[in-house]
Amino acid sequence: MDDRPDLLLRRDGRLGQIILDRPAAMNALTHPMIKRMSAVLADWAADDQVDTVLLTGSGDRGLCAGGDIVSIYRGAADVDGDARADADARAARFFADEYHLNALVQRYPKPYVAVMDGVVLGGGVGVSGHANTRIVTERTRLGMPETAIGFVPDVGGTWLLSRAPGELGTHLALTAAMASGADAIALGLADHFVPSHRLPALSRALAVTDAAEAVRKLAETPPPSALRAQRHWIDACYAFDDVRDIVAALQSSPVEAARDAAAVILTRSPTALAVTLASLRRARRLPSLEAVLDQEYRVTLRFLQRAELQEGIRAQVIDKDRNPRWSPASLGEVTPASVDAFFAPLGRQELGLGQELGLGQDEAPYVDADLIFVTDLLTPGERERLAAARSFYQAEVRPLAVEYWNRAAFPFELLPRLAAQNLAATGPAASHLLTGLLQMELTRADTSISTFYGVHHELFAAAIAELGSPEQRERLLPGLLKLEKIGAFALTEPEHGSDISRMMETTATRSGDEWVLNGTKRWIGNGAMADYVLVWARDTADRQIKGFIVEKERPGFTATPIENKIAVRIVQNADITLTDVRIPLTNWLPGSRSFQDTNVLLRNSRVWVSWQAVGQQFAAFDVASAYALERRQFGVPIASFQLVQEQLSRMIGNATLSLSLMVQLARLQESGRLTMDQAALAKAACTTRMRETVALGRGLLGGNGISTEYEMAKIFADAEAIYSYEGSYEINALLVGRAVTGISAFS
Template sequence: MTPLKEEALPAVTDTSHGAPYPDGDLLLLEDLLTDEEIERYHAARAFLQREVRPIATDYWNRAEFPFELLPRLAAQNLSGLNTSSHLLSGLIQMEFARADTSISTFFGVHHELVATAILDLGSDEQRRNLLPDLLALKKIGAFALTEPEHGSDISRSIGTTAERVGDEWVLNGAKRWIGNGTIADYVLVWAKDVSDNEIKGFLVEKDREGFRTQAIENKTAVRIVQNADIVLKDVRIPFTNWLPGTTSFRDTNVLLRNSRVWVSWQAVGQQFAAFDVAREYALKRHQFGKPIASFQIIQSQLSKMMANATMSLSLMIQMARLQDSGKLTMDQAALAKASCTDRMRESVALGRAMLGGNGISTDFEIAKIFADAEAIYSYEGSYEINSLLVGRAVTGISAFI
């Protein structure tokens, strides 16, 4: 592994330079947390900045996954299943993306989708047999919903089928863009039960006959994430591999709603990541005999980036309150996803431009941040789809056919 250039990896903890808000926290977030939560938040951020961020660019360049990180990552107990509030969980998700979006995505798919699905929708036997190794990252999970021809319309047009034959299910179909797909031990496959035409969830082990994965190559974003095309050809699984809490697509709503919120937290973390790099660069980069941070236009751009990040963060704090109260709706989650990713796109573009020519080299980190933002903008419902959900909520008229 080729070591990264030291000057290309400014650490967040070294960016104060006498500024009163060294971490960019103009909202005084810690006032919203208990002492125990502050300690957990600090520990999570320190670990992610120390263990994840320094290695991320090299693995991103090579499109490889750092398996050696998993035992150390598991030891931190960072899953939302182990946190005391949705705000703390969200802030940790934000810090994941602030350190690296790919590792954040890997962790979110594994914990927030697969492990949570088993916890909330699985059987007692599934929870007992699968969750310990999943939570310890000894086994990896993937969430297989989207298909080669169906993404936004998947709930209406899913092509993958499941047919009960005796004490087994037989699955046929194809999935695409499945995060962790090539490395997962268990893939949670969503398929239409041909007996009642309802979409249900099925756990498929990677070594099942007829189950094939193919890595998606030549990606320009989240390159560490091992996305896959998956083909299922007469894949037989035990009847007990069905998640009994999934009797229709409606049963996935809580999962997908909370996943949309998790990705919104990613968008906030991505904005702070871009700000961290851009501010440090502006303080170190000298032109015309002084740091470019002293020029009005640079300060204006940094101010805009910080405004976008803090407004997004304010929205997400309210999302966490709604989650804690049980009032969060899909419309609110869609508003968060659309709004935060829209501001994120502007912020990362400002940060990339601030580095000039260096901004297109991953040696200076911002190019990776800029590229990864496009993935966040697109997955868990595109900006357009989420905007239409909000439009339906405020007009009462659906723009969907």
């Protein structure tokens, strides 16, 4: 026997028993309990005299009512400054240690029998719901009640609930409803039903026999699950990705229980509800409990900074007036961007459970590869915006990319979510450095979506903003910025790329109150799906190249998708044919009077593509570093080999050098001094580094580097597109050569 305050330890034969011993507080977990329990489990895992671990709780009320939230409340209430910082740091350590314990429970190498008798809430689920042998009784009342206190399910709760059948887990999470023992088994939160009067016999049997055999002899068939019987309306009503849509479906249901659920949900914190739903949806895509705990830790630390949690604990636990005053007060006030911000990586504060345990993930974990602290150059608001965008890209864009890339299809369902990020806004709202870093992070998630966005915004929408009339800007930009309408930029032709300014064959002829366009265009990004195409054509009257807006439905306009590409396969490139296409005079961009007027667009597009080259290198590093930590040879991760570390060092070195160059270009943009020569230097230098970086990454993965299953093959192939478009390396090198010698090598 080894008793400490609030935690009793017993040894009976080859059984080690942990008894949570705070019956007056329904065995709520304190930080010392968590640390002691972790240490004991680690010791017993290595102890040959312990075959089985049994977890129970003192008293007759239940196993555990969760974490000691009262202590968290009192630590943060009515303090500020250094005292508040200290309280937040203590709370962060509490949750970090608790989540480590949750992961340890799931990975425990011996039978870990958790008796979930009576009340099992929150943190109690964390120490029992991840066990390899989970026992419930007729007295079990299990729940994740966090939304009722302005918080979200944690301790791996979103891992468990997101994997429940249908939408049963979503229902429990949003309503904070309680599940019976039979319900817990139906949801996959428990394994065996043992009547409570048999629990003493179970404890005795575990001390003398194999755990599986002991449980088999004493378990019986659970009663029917009342919750599972309601799956028909639960699955239908909770199938949405917006809490408002879920509430509307519940309210309009003919089932009284559904309408009651809607009423309960509307009493919860709107922010907590929205973040909870997003947590569940994201957790479904994550491959391990450790990855989910890393996500929950990001969310938890951000909730510690907000008033919702303090207000919820006050109303439900401290004052018990059951009247929390939430802010924001309604679901309509919670924006997608504010939700995404909860999931933004924490940089050096990351929990990092997945990496600590050397576990593979379907998506590589975010590594804080900003070794020179470039983000320190941003304002606090810009850093928050960048972190939220990165989180969105990694959670929403990256998981879709390989599937759609393999099919050469476009994920149209992504557009509303992408538009909600409000990242396509023109104007001076963001610094050039932030804009570039956002482009880098989008490429880091997927090159094709970044290219789609770049063509749409950096070329088409930017042309409307820079060269269009007030009427054109007013008519077109709102729909473009919301991604309700898609734009394309048609400059290159089948026979003309680098020489397009001199040799363009597409023509525009004035005919009364119309322009008549004829010609062909090649490799037009977004061309096969665009609502509007900005066609560059030579005016037959003055021989100058000008820009014309062509709607896709114009007679004589044909866009034929280009097939069999090996790069940026999601991008819908097209061959465009214009045969006597008539457009009104108002479709000419009045700011485009010669090819020189495109210079600002082409210069900025080369900067954008240079940022893509940086993002592509970080994408390759993300995949390569995660793979090196996961892949084991000779019994150790290959990341421990000198040659592998040298390759990773070169990859991050190339990426960091490219990033440094782009930071300086952003400064030149801010001061209005950026030239075409400088943009050409960036395009040539960054894409050359990129080619080496992705080749190193592809080689590091060996044979797996040629399969899109591991992402690197896609990254490797897409890099060739970045190297080629918006001015080839050779053309940009000649521009730089002319700048440094004063001699033009162009014929």
